[in-house]
Amino acid sequence: MELSSSPLHRPEALVSHANAALTPRARLRLAQLVVDRGWTYAAAAKMFMVAPRTAKKWADRYRAEGSAGMADRSSRPKTCPNKTRPEVVRHIVRLRWRQRLGPVQIAGRLGMQASTVHAVLVRCRISRLSHIDRVTGEPIRRYEHPRPGSLIHVDVTKFGNIPDGGGWRYVGRQQGKSNRATTDTDRRKGAVRGPLMGTAFVHTVIDDHSRVAYAEICSDEKAGTATGVLQRAVAWFADHGVTVERVLSDNGAAYRSYAWRDTCAELGITHKRTRPYRPQTNGKIERFHRTLADGWAYARLYESTEQRNALLPGWLHFYNHHRAHSAIGGRPPVTRLTNLPGHHN
Structure with missing residues (x-):
């Protein structure tokens, strides 16, 4: 039998995020009970041990998008007002590369929290000085040949x-x-100590x-x-x-x-x-x-x-x-x- 091309029939679509109460397959079953078979939100929610508002959310998404709407969505916010500005990030990276300063020293110069500076350095993968070339101040580029004997x-x-x-x-x-x-x-020629x-x-x-x-x-x-x-x-x-x-x-x-x-x-x-x-x-x-x-x-x-x-x-x-x-x-x-x-x- 040929499998459907729906996201719910792809193995990778069945893996839900860590805090999800329902898998995509369970969400589809819940939504079908409400939309196709006329169950109330409370009854369907009780069967799947979730809140009625959760049952309504998946039912509404099923009506609007069908089975494709049951897949996981990113929880990343659309905007992040408190995110460090790009020009500040560049300034942090420049101080790290050129002067090899730590988070506390950089934070003191820029008037910000050391934890914020450290988070930026981790995100840029230069949080450890051993990852920065001492001569150029740039991140070390590591390489490895693909098989034994190649080099x-x-x-x-x-x-x-x-x-x-x-x-x-x-x-x-x-x-x-x-x-x-x-x-x-053997002793060396000439006057030597030993x-x-x-x-x-x-x-x-x-x-x-x-x-x-x-x-x-x-x-x-x-x-x-x-x-x-x-x-x-x-x-x-x-x-x-x-x-x-x-x-x-x-x-x-x-x-x-x-x-x-x-x-x-x-x-x-x-x-x-x-x-x-x-x-x-x-x-x-x-x-x-x-x-x-x-x-x-x-x-x-x-x-x-x-x-x-x-x-x-x-x-x-x-x-x-x-x-x-x-x-x-x-x-x-x-x-x-x-x-x-x-x-x-």
């Missing part, structure tokens, strides 16, 4: 190596200096869609090292069913080299670079670096660099498979790896 971010973060016995962050500066002096390592502990260059790769991360600890950030990390990362993602299409990097020397260009061409990857002095463009991996520092590099007392390095693979497994990620609905990144062969074709 990966690459970068390098650096951590100082740890002397035997622990670094100053946990044992204090005096003990840390003593540990550094007794650690067996041995050169060196730096750990952590090359990181993160998938834009899923936030799945790959990382390696290297001794430098030269082009040869960076290209090797990219090749191994692409192979690692391929083992997880992800085909890398694009890579985004900053303007570091390694990523501007011919070796990097040729490696991307061999792998069939399109290389994109961020705007100079705009790390926000590569914000996902910058945020991952902070998580990496808090969750692994500075999470506990390490008594040597080797001890810290040995725990990186385990932490990466935890990050990818078990750690809830707020940007993807509180799920681990690996749950978004659905780019199986042919899945998105």
Whole structure:
């Protein structure tokens, strides 16, 4: 049997607002009892447990509009005399963007209530300063590529190596200096205060869609090292069913080299670079670096660099498979790896 095109026969028309006593279908039945079968308003209202004036309202609307008049209508008022004027809203937004003032400071300048200013900022989606770009003062435009492998971010973060016995962050500066002096390592040439502990260059790769991360600890950030990390990362993602299409990097020397260009061409990857002095463009991996520092590099007392390095693979497994990620609905990144062969074709 073919369904009618009336709004009452469409599934979305059967969902009433939260405070409604009757659904559209019940309203139609009530109105038909009054109009078509001659029931009194009181009798029909009693049957549906509503007030007689409610029964009259739906009966009158049924007479005027038929079954289409039973659908929900917006309760939004036609006019709102107390609504904040557009020129005031623009002034509030301008103070927020250019001077990064809070609701109390803006309200003091404009001679209005802070609650009104806050309501305007919420409506304009700039109630939190973290949503406003520090450089331009404009709302941050977030993006996310539609599938795993569509874009990966690459970068390098650096951590100082740890002397035997622990670094100053946990044992204090005096003990840390003593540990550094007794650690067996190469000394720099010339007059130096102690041995050169060196730096750990952590090359990181993160998938834009899923936030799945790959990382390696290297001794430098030269082009040869960076290209090797990219090749191994692409192979690692391929083992997880992800085909890398694009890579985004900053303007570091390694990523501007011919070796990097040729490696991307061999792998069939399109290389994109961020705007100079705009790390926000590569914000996902910058945020991952902070998580990496808090969750692994500075999470506990390490008594040597080797001890810290040995725990990186385990932490990466935890990050990818078990750690809830707020940007993807509180799920681990690996749950978004659905780019199986042919899945998105």
